[in-house]
Amino acid sequence: MEDYLIREIDKIGEMLALIASKLGLGTFAFQSDALAGQLNSEMIQGLDIDIYELLAKDNPLEYLVSERGFNDRNLESLAMMMYQAIPASDALDAFIKNTAEYLNHKGVFSFALHSIV
16 A cells, blocks of 8 residues: 555656646746646646645645645645746745745755745
8 A cells, every 4th residue: 555655646746747847847937827827737637736726725735745645855846836837926935935844844955945935
């Protein structure tokens, strides 16, 4: 059972990497409504997650970890993709900050997230 869960979590990471590469999100991308819409569309198709509904949740991190099986690497990847693709908002800023703090609490330091917080 544990092997199955690990494989499923790895699939999430692979899907996030595929979505990022399809969108051209590498070290830098220009934020735009079109890119945000495309990211949301890819997330809905690939992972059945609407990024705007996710950001509207009371605790998006708890949802991603406990209900969707995201691991530390998946959370960092998603936060970076959202930062690169979605125009700034209080909800996005809070998500990125909370993700960085969550990872810190677990002993995982994300240089990428701390560079944008």
